[in-house]
């Protein structure tokens with residue numbers, strides 16, 4: 001347990017999967033975490049908590065008091081109807097950035113996604129990892145909302161001097177669940193290491209980084225994250241045997257699951273009503 005108090009983090013979406021991992025890890029590294037979510041997790045704990053909607057600017061203003069860093073995770077984490085994505089992910093992200101600006105919070109770390117670049121074909125990157133500077137190729141409305149998030153972050157960095165890091169998270173779960181996740185896995189402990197590094201790095205302007213572990217088969221360039229202090233310790237290879245044993249046949253390179261960075265999200269059809 002660290003003795004140093006590094007500062008207060010406001011974490012939107014703190015009750016969710018990634019938020020739960022970060023809430024478990026960041027306090028031990030010296031951060032005070034204030035959660036902000038539609039729901040309060042059903043668990044004892046010392047985390048300060050605000051129940052609120054990122055669409056509610058007044059609730060965000062109150063929650064931003066005495067905050068040093070915002071980690072913005074709240075939103076719909078998969079494909080959905082455009083009107084829902086628009087409210088939660090696009091308008092919600094704008095409201096979080098604008099509240100942070102009003103409160104004078106200097107740094108925002110925001111959860112982008114591999115689906116911002118999901119239509120890039122993996123074969124093109126066989127010989128070199130995919131860089132953070134490839135053009136956006138979102139694979140869903142969800143991916144479009146992450147491209148918006150990255151653009152908004154760039155604008156707030158340039159216009160307002162905010163320090164913004166957009167983390168294109170791969171697959172952040174306890175364990176990789178299939179072959180694709182052997183490439184895209186971000187372990188809970190590495191997620192904590194990554195957000196801790198970005199929260200405590202010396203001053204920066206605007207950064208896009210990929211968020212995966214040190215996976216033997218990872219396709220993304222981790223150098224931008226490493227330059228900011230990220231030192232991943234986990235490798236999905238530890239799960240490869242188990243996943244291969246459960247997999248059905250050899251991977252087909254024409255299957256969208258393997259062909260595109262975004263995998264099956266390239267097949268997503270928004271639900272109709």
Ligand SMILES: NC(=O)c1ccc[n+]([C@@H]2O[C@H](COP(=O)([O-])OP(=O)(O)OC[C@H]3O[C@@H](n4cnc5c(N)ncnc54)[C@H](O)[C@@H]3O)[C@@H](O)[C@H]2O)c1
Pocket residue numbers: 012013014015016017018019036037038039052053054055072073074075076077078088092111112113114168169170171172173
């Ligand atoms: N888990 C992954 O592997 C992964 C991969 C890429 C990107 N991401 C991104 O990381 C973030 C967190 O993902 P997750 O897997 O933890 O998702 P999750 O669904 O488990 O958590 C999202 C949280 O946001 C909250 N939320 C939703 N709308 C809200 C609103 N309007 N106001 C306040 N809170 C709201 C939900 O209640 C939930 O607790 C998301 O932005 C997601 O797009 C996650």
